[in-house]
Amino acid sequence: xxxxHWAGWxxxxxxxxxxxxxxxxxxxxxxxxxxxxxEGRRVVSFASNDYLGLSQHPAVIAAACAAVERWGAGSGAAxxxxxxxxVHHDLERALAAWKDEEAAVVFSTGFAANLGxxxxxxxxGRRVLSDELNHASIxxxxxxxxxxxxxxxHRSAEHCAEMLAASAEPAVVVSDLVFSMDGDLAxxxxxxxxxxxxxxxxxxxxxxxxxxxxxxxxxxYLRVGTLSKTxxxxxxxxAGRREFIDLLVNRARSYIFTTALSPADAAAALAAVGIVxxxxxxxxxxxLRAVVDRVRPGYSSPIVPVVIGAEDDxxxxxxxxxxxxxxxxxxxxxxxxxGTSRLRVALSAAHTDDQIDALIEGLDxxxxxxxxxxxxxx
Numbered sequence: 015x016x017x018x019h020w021a022g023w024x025x026x027x028x029x030x031x032x033x034x035x036x037x038x039x040x041x042x043x044x045x046x047x048x049x050x051x052x053e054g055r056r057v058v059s060f061a062s063n064d065y066l067g068l069s070q071h072p073a074v075i076a077a078a079c080a081a082v083e084r085w086g087a088g089s090g091a092a093x094x095x096x097x098x099x100x101v102h103h104d105l106e107r108a109l110a111a112w113k114d115e116e117a118a119v120v121f122s123t124g125f126a127a128n129l130g131x132x133x134x135x136x137x138x139g140r141r142v143l144s145d146e147l148n149h150a151s152i153x154x155x156x157x158x159x160x161x162x163x164x165x166x167x168h169r170s171a172e173h174c175a176e177m178l179a180a181s182a183e184p185a186v187v188v189s190d191l192v193f194s195m196d197g198d199l200a201x202x203x204x205x206x207x208x209x210x211x212x213x214x215x216x217x218x219x220x221x222x223x224x225x226x227x228x229x230x231x232x233x234x235y236l237r238v239g240t241l242s243k244t245x246x247x248x249x250x251x252x253a254g255r256r257e258f259i260d261l262l263v264n265r266a267r268s269y270i271f272t273t274a275l276s277p278a279d280a281a282a283a284l285a286a287v288g289i290v291x292x293x294x295x296x297x298x299x300x301x302l303r304a305v306v307d308r309v310r311p312g313y314s315s316p317i318v319p320v321v322i323g324a325e326d327d328x329x330x331x332x333x334x335x336x337x338x339x340x341x342x343x344x345x346x347x348x349x350x351x352x353g354t355s356r357l358r359v360a361l362s363a364a365h366t367d368d369q370i371d372a373l374i375e376g377l378d379x380x381x382x383x384x385x386x387x388x389x390x391x392x
Contacts, residue, residue: 035325036346043341046070047364057341058369060359065224065316066298067364068246068286078247081281089274094263097274105284109251112291113237114230117259120251120283121268122275124221124240125151127250129158130266131217131238132188135258136161141183143174143214145200147193152219156188168193171204178212185214191229192222195350195358197317199226206231225303225315241279245286248279302363308370309361316361319345320377320384321354328355334380340373357381 031037044051047070048059068074081101091097102120109118121127132155136142140161144152147168156163162183166173178185187209189200202218209216210233218231221240236258241249252262262269289295302316310318322328325346332344335357346355359373377384 036348048362048366048369052336052341055336055339057336057339058365058372059341060361060365060373061341061343062360062362063222063243064246064364065222065244065302065360065362066246066290066295067362068244068289068298070364071246071286071289073289074246074282074285077285078278078282081277085277087278088276091274092270092272093274094270099274099277099280101277101280101284102274105280105287106251108284108287108291109239110253112287113239113253115237115253116256118251118253119259119262119269120241120249120275120280121266122249122272124219124238124242124250125154126268126272127238127240127252128152128155128219130155130262130268131236131252132156132159132186133267134262134265135215135217135236136186139183141181141185143177143181143185143187145169145189145193147196148188148190149194149219149221152188152190161186169198169201171201171208174205175208175211178208178214181212185209185212186217187214188217189219190222191218191220192226192315192317194222194317195345195356196319197222197313197315199314202229202231206233206235209233209235222315222317225299225306241275241283241286244290245283247282247286249275249283298363302361305361305363305365305370309359309374318359318361320357320359320381322356322381323353325355328357331381332357335376338372338376338380340376342373357384 041052047067085099089097089099106118106120121130128151136159138160142156142159142161142163144156144163144165145168146165164177166177174187187205189205191200206216216231216233216235217238219238221243224244236252236254239251241247306313306316322331328344328346332342335342342357342359344355345358350356
């Protein structure tokens with residue numbers, strides 16, 4: 015039997031990526047909040063999902079520090095062993111109250127929350143219907159579930175309903191609430207109606223839904239969320255009926271077989287929930303709404319895509335903006351479909367008026383057509 019040369023295979027794969035022009039490597043951003051240093055250059059970042067700026071909020075930072083002092087840096091075990099600290103339970107109760115649900119369970123990441131949900135509620139002999147532009151964590155959860163997976167056209171509740179009508183198996187419909195590369199909204203009411211008619215479970219990923227209207231689907235449903243965007247910490251959660259959450263605790267492998275979220279992250283998220291659920295949180299959302307309206311009036315989320323098309327053009331515009339101290343990432347295949355490479359402008363309540371002025375001036379100079387190529391509000 016001829017041995018396989020793994021190092022040679024990996025080198026060839028790396029070379030293939032380089033030759034395709036899609037080689038990527040992390041860049042070091044040294045900063046807290048929108049401003050920082052990127053490889054020696056001072057920049058303002060429009061690339062973060064810290065939509066309300068809570069990662070830098072004094073109360074959130076203080077809560078994380080206090081948790082480290084009390085419990086140490088890590089949890090040391092999975093939740094069902096000895097990794098569950100009081101702060102994890104306090105956070106789950108706060109999340110359930112914030113979302114007005116019976117219960118919630120916290121995962122180590124939002125990715126793990128989607129994997130756990132889909133592998134628990136779907137499986138062999140079941141069918142999953144997934145929006146074609148869903149996040150990678152949803153796609154991977156669908157594949158790992160071992161269910162039959164159908165992909166419906168983006169935001170087409172009608173197509174989803176047609177697929178449900180043609181299916182005899184118990185079904186799960188899964189969709190981002192706000193799509194991460196386009197910032198547009200799922201048709202929740204229509205999806206819920208289709209699920210209700212066919213007895214399907216609706217799973218909504220609310221990771222980017224900081225400005226989306228509150229929705230309570232009129233069907234059986236679960237809400238997946240993240241602690242690392244609106245709440246400025248790290249982790250994920252699922253909220254819904256007590257029976258559903260209890261099942262996740264007992265069946266979700268990405269919950270059972272991983273070390274618990276660090277006490278510092280749990281405490282930071284708990285402090286952030288307290289802020290978001292109160293008057294200060296409303297003020298931050300109003301500030302974010304005003305920031306978004308300056309860039310794209312009336313847009314549905316703080317994710318504003320500027321679709322350019324060709325990969326080289328998108329990279330060139332991003333580089334030109336960086337020369338002006340404005341960091342906006344170029345998003346290209348395979349993250350987005352070929353021919354739709356874009357700038358993904360991520361806005362935050364922490365951005366100042368002067369920083370927004372610099373962004374708009376940079377876009378006007380480096381890609382004058384940006385006002386026409388950004389997606390229309392939906």
